[in-house]
Amino acid sequence: MSKNLAFEEPVVQLREKIDELKTIATEADVDMTGEIEKLETRLTQLEQSIYANMKPWDRVQVARHPERPTTLQYIEAMCENFIELHGDRTFGDDAAILGGIAFFEGQPITIIGHQRGKSTKENIRRNFGMPHPEGYRKALRLMKQAEKFKRPIICFIDTKGAYPGKAAEERGQSEAIARNLVEMAGLTVPVISIVIGEGGSGGALALGVANRVFMLENSTYSVISPEGAASILWRDGSLAKQAAEAMRITAPDLKELGVIDGIIPEITGGAHRNVAKQALNIKECISDTLKALNCLNGQQLIEDRYEKFKKIGQYTEA
Amino acid sequence: MAIRSLFTKKKEDGQEKGFPEGLMTKCPECRHIQLTKELEKNNKVCSKCDHHFKMTAQERVACFLDEGSFVSMDDHLQTSNPLNFPAYVEKISADQQKTGLNEAVLTGIGTLDGEEIVVAIMDSHFRMGSMGSVVGEKITRAIEKATELRVPFIIFTASGGARMQEGVLSLMQMAKTSVALKRHSDEGLLFISILTHPTTGGVSASFASVGDINIAEPQALIGFAGRRVIEETVREKLPSDFQTAEFLLAHGQLDAIFHRKDLRNQVAVLVKMHTKGGVQHV
Secondary structure: OOOOOHHHHHHHHHHHHHHHHHHHHHHHOOOOHHHHHHHHHHHHHHHHHHHHOOOHHHHHHHHOOOOOOOHHHHHHHHOEEEEEOOOOOOOOOOOOEEEEEEEEOOEEEEEEEEOOOOOHHHHHHOHHHOOOHHHHHHHHHHHHHHHHOOOOEEEEEEEOOOOOOHHHHHOOHHHHHHHHHHHHHOOOOOEEEEEEEEEEHHHHHOOOOOOEEEEEOOOEEEOOOHHHHHHHHHOOHHHHHHHHHHHOOEHHHHHHOOOOOEEEOOOOOOHHHOHHHHHHHHHHHHHHHHHHHOOOOHHHHHHHHHHHHHOOOOOOOO | OHHHHHHHHHHOOOOOOOOHHHHEEEOOOOOOEEEHHHHHHOOOEOOOOOOEOOOOHHHHHHHHOOOOOOEEEOOOOOOOOOOOOOOHHHHHHHHHHHHOOOOOEEEEEEEEOOEEEEEEEEOOOOHHHOEOHHHHHHHHHHHHHHHHHOOOEEEEEEEOOEOHHHOHHHHHHHHHHHHHHHHHHHOOOOEEEEEEEEEEHHHHOOHHHOOOEEEEOOOOEEEOOOHHHHHHHHOOOOOOOOOEHHHHHHOOOOOEEOOHHHHHHHHHHHHHHHOOOOOOOO
16 A cells, blocks of 8 residues: 555645656756745645545545554653553453553553554554454453552554454453443543544444543544445445445544544644654643543542533434 | 473572582573673573573572662561471471571562562572462561551562472462452552562462562463473373463463563562652542
8 A cells, every 4th residue: 555545646746746846956956946936835735725625535544544653653652661561361462452551741651552563464463453352351451450559541542443253252352342331431540542543333432431532633433434334334335435424433523423522633644744743742632631630539530431421422302 | 391490400509619510500491601600690691592590589689679778577487397297397497508598488678779669589499489387477477568568569479389298278378468468459559470480389379460560580480280280181282382471471461571681670660650659640
């Protein structure tokens, strides 16, 4: 897959043209500053119009970009002394979910997140970020540990979904997800969840029962993948693009629906264009949110979470 | 594994002094021969293959805690012979002579990068680190001390399991240490279990496995039943990495494996994450 996405083509072409012109200018030693400047202004405008009018399907592409930063990259950019802790103490260690303790601005926090691979080999080891039950059980173990030591919990959501496999069913995929939802509801420490890529269904929600939920601007969060939805609704997976439009899966959509508390702005063109700067945006959001949540005691945090999720849903009473 | 322990025993008898072989030590894994002094400087890790040699309790104190900070506890407790087991008392006093310890665990208070902690360090050179009444009592008192001082409790385990010569009293030490750990945990205090080679039987089936954080040294043998017993029971050959620290990590039983050169620093960071300034939220 190329680094550039289809909808960005005009920007890419123009940028290439500018680079070409610059090379010619230096080689032939002619002054083309005027032309280059003109084109650069045009590029800025073009970028603005393209990236400001991204369609849901465009965002899906950005969210799935192979170079999109992962949980581990953000942890490394945001925290000090991250120590990864492994295993559910029962069955195994699921590499599709990663967790541990780190210092965040001097405060110890527990960080848990789905972890995709960066290469094919790593993706196979991490099962493309699709967890088995032991992954969710490890996450819960680390959350309980955080609760015991009164550490806030940060969750990064980035999964196509919980893994649909035979072994996963045998070991209780449903139970593992369900248990997390209930137990997260009762945590007496602040919990912040941030969707950084794809938020796929129950597999995402199992790290998502938080006091505050945020999404990166180009991430998605939905009950099912656009392909899956198209296949169920219209028996045709190739209609994914239409499904993406219909299902309201982008950050602005979810904000409007009251499912998330805020949108973390992304670097123009997507988080992968500048990981360090993107991490800074996320860090700022976590820092501000923690300051507010740290003032609440355990019972208040539970009630705060209850109120947050109680509000979600739309209906009329006849 | 069996071969490894044969070699180690020979070498770590503490009686090398005076023998020319004592100057040099052969690694039981890669057979690399190195100066014993160099090996000790390297925290008893083979410079060639990273094999972690067993350590005595005193060596562990020296390489893990802040220099001069350790004050030992309960060195006066003495093992009795509740089942009147033949030659038991003699074996105990022979090991006391050999190791300079009163029993198979050394406990005390010290500091780790400035943070006060209570430690218990099991020593496999003393009756294979097996746990009888005195080991159980010393560990329990150490846990109680940690609870009283409101500080983390850190244990280095190295044990073949329960002490056969004390029968069911040994078994009950598993329960005794556990009730003390529960009280420590309920106070919101940190317990780190560091599993070293070998940690098996009743010790692995009690305090060693229930740390808030379980850490092991590379390649450490950790398990409940012995390999031979299992092979005879299930009548099949077990994989070569069976019951190694790496095997346990893959099966969800450990939080992490730290190389000995990183162990002190990593544990110090973990302790700091759980003590002063660690908790800001109300």
